[in-house]
Amino acid sequence: MNKLPLGLAVDLRNVVPYKTGSWRTMKPLNIMQTPPCSHSCPINNDIRGFLRLLADKQDFDEAWHVLTRSNPLPATCGRVCPHPCEGGCNRRDFDYPLAINSAERAVGDYGLEKHLEHKKLIPKRKEKVAVIGSGPAGLSCAFHLAKRGFQVKIFEAKGEPGGMMRYGIPSYRLPQEVLTREIEAILRLGIDLECNAKVGVNIPMDQLTQFYDAVFMGVGAQLGVPIGVPGEEARGVYTGVDFLKLVNSGKSVEVGRDVVVVGGGNTAMDSARVAKRLGANVCVVYRRTRVEMPAITAEIDEAMEERIMFRYHTNPVKIIADEGRVVGLLCVQMELKEPDASGRARPVPIPGSEAVIPADTVIMATGQAVDYDGLEVQRIDNKWISTNEVQMTSIDKVFAGGDAVLGLETVSAAIGQGMRAAEAIEDYVEGQVESRLSPPPVIYSKDLNTYYYKKSNRFQREALPVHIRLKGFSEIYPAFDRSEITREAERCFSCGLCFNCANCYMYCPDNAVKKGKSGTTYEFDLDFCKGCGLCAKECPCHYIQMTLEK
Amino acid sequence: MITASSEDLYKVEKKDLFASGHRACGGCGQALAARLVADAAGENTIACVATGCLEIFSSPYPDPSWRIPFLHSLFENISAVASGVEAAYKALKKGPVNIIAQGGDGGTADIGFQSISGMFERGHNVLYVCYDNEAYMNTGVQRSSFTPFGAKTTTTPMGNTTRKKNLPLIAADHGIPYVATATVDDFRDLQRKVKTALLINGPKYLHILAPCPLGWGHTGDLTVAICRLAKATGLFPVYEIINGKVANVLKIQEKKPVEDYLRLQGRYRHLFKKGVPVKEVAEIQEIANQNIERFNL
Ligand SMILES: Cc1ncc(C[n+]2csc(CCOP(=O)(O)OP(=O)(O)O)c2C)c(N)n1
Ligand code: SF4
Ligand SMILES: [Mg+2]
Numbered sequence: 098m099n100k101l102p103l104g105l106a107v108d109l110r111n112v113v114p115y116k117t118g119s120w121r122t123m124k125p126l127n128i129m130q131t132p133p134c135s136h137s138c139p140i141n142n143d144i145r146g147f148l149r150l151l152a153d154k155q156d157f158d159e160a161w162h163v164l165t166r167s168n169p170l171p172a173t174c175g176r177v178c179p180h181p182c183e184g185g186c187n188r189r190d191f192d193y194p195l196a197i198n199s200a201e202r203a204v205g206d207y208g209l210e211k212h213l214e215h216k217k218l219i220p221k222r223k224e225k226v227a228v229i230g231s232g233p234a235g236l237s238c239a240f241h242l243a244k245r246g247f248q249v250k251i252f253e254a255k256g257e258p259g260g261m262m263r264y265g266i267p268s269y270r271l272p273q274e275v276l277t278r279e280i281e282a283i284l285r286l287g288i289d290l291e292c293n294a295k296v297g298v299n300i301p302m303d304q305l306t307q308f309y310d311a312v313f314m315g316v317g318a319q320l321g322v323p324i325g326v327p328g329e330e331a332r333g334v335y336t337g338v339d340f341l342k343l344v345n346s347g348k349s350v351e352v353g354r355d356v357v358v359v360g361g362g363n364t365a366m367d368s369a370r371v372a373k374r375l376g377a378n379v380c381v382v383y384r385r386t387r388v389e390m391p392a393i394t395a396e397i398d399e400a401m402e403e404r405i406m407f408r409y410h411t412n413p414v415k416i417i418a419d420e421g422r423v424v425g426l427l428c429v430q431m432e433l434k435e436p437d438a439s440g441r442a443r444p445v446p447i448p449g450s451e452a453v454i455p456a457d458t459v460i461m462a463t464g465q466a467v468d469y470d471g472l473e474v475q476r477i478d479n480k481w482i483s484t485n486e487v488q489m490t491s492i493d494k495v496f497a498g499g500d501a502v503l504g505l506e507t508v509s510a511a512i513g514q515g516m517r518a519a520e521a522i523e524d525y526v527e528g529q530v531e532s533r534l535s536p537p538p539v540i541y542s543k544d545l546n547t548y549y550y551k552k553s554n555r556f557q558r559e560a561l562p563v564h565i566r567l568k569g570f571s572e573i574y575p576a577f578d579r580s581e582i583t584r585e586a587e588r589c590f591s592c593g594l595c596f597n598c599a600n601c602y603m604y605c606p607d608n609a610v611k612k613g614k615s616g617t618t619y620e621f622d623l624d625f626c627k628g629c630g631l632c633a634k635e636c637p638c639h640y641i642q643m644t645l646e647k
Numbered sequence: 648m649i650t651a652s653s654e655d656l657y658k659v660e661k662k663d664l665f666a667s668g669h670r671a672c673g674g675c676g677q678a679l680a681a682r683l684v685a686d687a688a689g690e691n692t693i694a695c696v697a698t699g700c701l702e703i704f705s706s707p708y709p710d711p712s713w714r715i716p717f718l719h720s721l722f723e724n725i726s727a728v729a730s731g732v733e734a735a736y737k738a739l740k741k742g743p744v745n746i747i748a749q750g751g752d753g754g755t756a757d758i759g760f761q762s763i764s765g766m767f768e769r770g771h772n773v774l775y776v777c778y779d780n781e782a783y784m785n786t787g788v789q790r791s792s793f794t795p796f797g798a799k800t801t802t803t804p805m806g807n808t809t810r811k812k813n814l815p816l817i818a819a820d821h822g823i824p825y826v827a828t829a830t831v832d833d834f835r836d837l838q839r840k841v842k843t844a845l846l847i848n849g850p851k852y853l854h855i856l857a858p859c860p861l862g863w864g865h866t867g868d869l870t871v872a873i874c875r876l877a878k879a880t881g882l883f884p885v886y887e888i889i890n891g892k893v894a895n896v897l898k899i900q901e902k903k904p905v906e907d908y909l910r911l912q913g914r915y916r917h918l919f920k921k922g923v924p925v926k927e928v929a930e931i932q933e934i935a936n937q938n939i940e941r942f943n944l
Contacts, residue, residue: 102716103741112710114668121673548875603659603834604871606679608667622667629673629860629867643868 114625117607121628123643125601125621130540130593130639134197137185139513140168140237141536144182144197145594147204151586153596157579161208164201165215168512169240169283170233170262172209172275175202176574177266178509179393187592190542193555196585200556203582209278215286219246224310224526227252229296232260233508234315234499236283237515238522243286245523250309251288254295258284260317261500262508264342265364267371268570273345297471306494311522314482314490314497315515316472318505322464324359328416329461333423337364337462344371352377353457357426359383359413360462361390362505366397368460369405374567380406380454382413384431384444391505399573402563408454412446416459425453467501480504487521488514496522540593540639547590549598549637556585595619595640601632656839660686669712670704674867676857676874677701677778679831681749684776684855685715687838688745688845693718693732697725697750697759700785700859701778723758725750726766729773745845749776752793753783756812767821767850774844774851777814780859788862795882796934797927799914800862806917806927810934818852819888825851826888830874831858833885836897840887856883864913876908881935884942899944905932 134144147160164171175198186194207213224247228239231253239249257263258280262271284290294300296316305312321336323329333353335343337360343350356372358365361383373379381400383390386409390397401407410431417425430450433442466480475483475491481504482497484490490497498514500506520533558574560566566573597617601610609626610619621632633641664685671678681701685694695718696702702719705712720728729748736742748766750759755777763775782800783789790800792812799806819826825847829837837855844851856877860867877883878897882905885897906924909915909931918928938944 114666114710114712115670115707117668117670603661604679606671606673606675606682606870607669608663608665608682625667627673627867629870631674631868631870634868635871 116624117627118609118622118624121623121626121646123628123630124623124646125626125628125630125632125641126644127595127619127621127640128537128593128642130538131536132592132594133185133187133539133541134182134195134592136536136539137181139181139507139510140174140516141513142167142182142201145589145591148195148197148200148586148589149591149594149596151200151204151583152589155579155583157204157207158211158213160204161213162216164204165208167516168509169215169237170205170279170508170512171201172205172279173233173262173271174509174512175199175205176271176275176572177262177507179395179507187540187542187545187590188588191547191550191590192552195588196556196558199558199577200582200586203577203579205279206275206576207579208282209275213282215240215244215282217246217286218244221248222246224248225250225308226311226313226522227305227309228313228315229305230254230260230315230317230499231258231280231290232315232317232499233262233511234317234501234515234518235260235313236280236315237512238313238315238496238498238519239288239515240283240286241516241519242522243283243288245519247522249288251290252294252296252300252305253290253292254298256292258290258292260315261319264319264345265338265367267341267345267367267374269370269374269566269573270367272572295470297469302472302492302495306492310494310526312495313515313518313522314472314474314495314501315499315511316467316497316501318465318467318481318500320466320468321461322466324413324461324463326413326415328418328423331416331418331423332421333457334416334459334461337368337460338465340368340460341371344375350375354378355454355456356380356458356460357382357454357456358460358462359426361385361392362462363392363396364465365460365462366392366400368462370400370403372458372460373403373405374570377458378406380408382408382411382426382428382454384412385409385433385442389441399560403567404563410444412444413459414451417453423456423459425455426459427451427453465500465505487524488518489521489525494525496525537593544639545590545592546635546637546639549600550590553588555588556581591638593639596638598637600635600637601641604631604635606631656842657835658838659835660689660838662686662689664688664690664692664714665705666712666714668710670707671700672859672861672867674860674870675700675704676831676859676870677751677780678704679870680778680837680855680857681705683831683834683837684747684749684841684853685713687841688715688747690715691743692716692745692747695719695725695729695732695746695748697748697754698722698785699751699754699778699783700780701749701751703785722754724762725754725759726762726773726775729775730766730769730771733771733773746773747776748773749778751784752777752779752781753789753791755779756792756814763818764821767818767823767852770849772848772850774841774853775818776841776853776855778855778857780857780862781811782859782862784859784862795931797909797915797918797931799917815852815854815888819891821850822891823850823852824848824890826854827852828854828856828883828885828887830856830878830883830885832871832874836885843887862914864916865911869911873908873911876903876911879903880905880908881939881944882908882931884938884944886942893942896942896944899939902939905935
């Protein structure tokens with residue numbers, strides 16, 4: 098027997114401890130939960146995952162790979178997405194939500210700068226899929242299918258890919274270069290692209306359904322719908338979509354001195370700000386008030402900063418022309434009455450309030466529609482494509498998504514639909530009928546122990562001064578400082594996933610929490626855990642939860 | 648006198664020198680505190696522990712939880728025993744070694760009080776740690792002189808009518824070089840105080856608030872949260888007294904009414920009749936206010 102050290106009566110080195118785990122009625126479990134940011138994101142991006150990589154390792158490379166697992170267009174979304182994720186962020190109840198959108202852009206830009214390449218999950222399979230339209234929905238669907246080994250071909254009606262991102266979003270919001278390079282990276286997964294090929298016109302739909310195992314329609318809502326007032330045929334009158342398309346294709350457009358834009362959506366804001374950059378005085382005419390405007394709030398704010406006039410409660414009645422060229426817009430003042438079916442206040446004209454607004458150009462950004470030329474598919478309200486719960490249309494093996502299905506929605510909503518359609522197509526060709534696993538429950542502020550978080554300021558992006566912005570089409574928000582972005586990422590609460598704070602490890606009165614092999618995870622030693630629940634209570638992010646012992 | 652770098656002092660230690668397998672109730676603040684103290688003190692330490700929950704739950708033969716030498720004698724004499732250990736080391740010209748006498752509030756404030764006072768007065772190089780759970784828990788929750796005003800114990804079924812004895816100040820008035828108070832929620836601060844004390848030659852006193860789920864009537868998961876409320880209400884001031892001067896007082900960031908603290912605990916339930924606080928609550932608030940004023944919390 099070994100000689101015992103001074104003061105020791107029993108040899109503690111050979112002690113077999115008593116297993117207090119048998120007392121337990123509740124047991125702690127590490128449970129990964131869904132954070133509210135991902136839950137609110139139309140693409141369900143792993144926001145927490147990519148922010149943690151930035152915060153813990155400053156690893157933009159890996160962060161890009163995590164983000165592009167779901168979103169193939171991070172640099173684009175980081176610029177144009179109205180970021181519902183930030184609205185969901187639990188930090189909003191604490192101080193300010195994370196600047197997720199800016200972080201996404203920084204990661205997307207890093208990917209472009211370093212020429213990062215997407216990775217295939219499955220090398221190659223024999224099935225072929227045709228994708229109609231190369232907007233966000235089509236690109237996303239093609240991307241996710243190609244990653245899973247499908248042979249994908251995209252048919253694009255226009256000369257270049259990108260859909261509304263290319264022809265509808267002005268370059269001060271989304272530089273063409275950024276979009277082009279993100280699309281190139283997607284196509285490098287081995288996706289075929291045929292431009293100037295309009296399905297329904299140049300290529301019959303039957304041909305696609307015959308030759309391909311599945312078809313995805315991401316045709317968008319690319320037709321500008323005029324308001325239907327007399328005089329619309331005058332020169333100098335455009336729909337918002339057509340106007341933006343002309344400018345984005347590099348055509349020179351003479352707008353004159355005064356431009357009137359009709360409408361309150363994103364196309365209206367874009368058209369107004371583009372016209373302003375072409376040197377005009379711009380006035381936006383809207384039937385209701387700012388509160389009811391469907392445009393992204395930031396876009397309205399920026400338009401106001403750029404000294405675009407807003408005339409609310411105003412509705413166009415007639416376009417006034419002189420020798421076939423528009424010279425003014427006759428408008429009437431409106432009064433808001435009880436809400437209509439859309440939930441927005443219903444505008445009613447005030448008799449005798451007619452007035453003419455002088456205009457060299459009138460842009461009607463009041464509605465868009467799907468171009469169904471040569472496409473026979475069941476519709477809702479004769480407007481949007483009707484689909485079932487797995488996004489299949491009335492035609493067998495033809496799926497659809499994006500604006501053509503959703504009505505006017507965001508780029509990210511379209512990407513999300515493209516992604517889910519890709520999953521549905523995979524299930525379809527494999528004859529898989531069981532539904533996919535649904536994500537775990539969402540973590541809300543009430544589930545967190547915010548004692549462990551410190552209040553901090555939110556990352557603020559710097560906009561160019563207005564007078565410089567208006568000189569041309571250069572991007573409003575110059576590139577961000579990456580170290581500021583990693584600091585912002587450190588603000589993430591990591592809702593529902595361990596971030597290695599070690600509270601459980603330090604607080605367990607029974608030392609029943611052990612470090613995992615990697616040293617960054619924690620495990621419960623159920624031989625000794627008494628189930629007191631202290632670890633779960635002091636877990637800041639609700640990753641540890643108490644469950645009934647069976 | 649203090650020579651270690653502040654980085655060392657603030658480093659959190661987890662060595663499990665007080666190991667799993669002890670028989671404390673789930674969520675026991677005292678078990679948590681004992682491990683934090685042992686880990687901060689390190690391997691070169693002798694623990695002399697008075698009778699009480701800690702001694703009972705940590706030392707059943709043949710599988711004690713201590714991974715450092717452990718000595719238990721009686722309820723009333725642990726400071727005398729620790730003094731003897733220190734004297735023996737001196738006589739044998741051995742050491743240096745950290746000697747930590749430890750006891751519950753009963754063993755500290757009442758039954759062992761004269762031996763502690765003697766140890767302080769004679770100037771032994773011993774750290775005394777009191778795990779204050781505000782009653783004699785091991786024998787079934789009897790009142791001690793650390794039981795706070797208003798708290799129900801089995802011997803004060805209508806609520807305690809006296810105020811808590813202020814031992815940190817009594818200890819400091821012995822003229823000892825270091826006195827501190829701490830709570831288990833802030834383990835970094837607690838371990839720093841243990842390490843600081845062990846660097847100082849002479850008698851030291853550390854008073855740790857250690858919630859007792861059984862005696863206080865709360866679920867084990869609330870141990871840390873209750874400590875935080877004890878500090879935020881002003882009921883448990885956290886400070887150090889270095890060479891007679893009060894120092895490093897922990898300022899309350901966001902002051903809370905005592906009700907927030909009382910309502911979480913079964914031992915105060917009788918102070919709320921149909922949810923409405925009775926007049927004793929106002930007196931407890933007054934105690935908190937006096938603490939806040941006295942220590943400038
Ligand atoms: C001289 C003496 N009186 C009474 C007891 C019985 N006794 C054992 S533990 C204990 C309670 C200890 O209370 P405290 O010191 O506060 O420690 P706790 O159990 O609360 O941690 C008592 C009264 C004893 N062992 N010796
Ligand atoms: S009775 Fe109280 S002090 Fe004793 S082991 Fe249980 S919780 Fe800890
Ligand atoms: Mg006690």
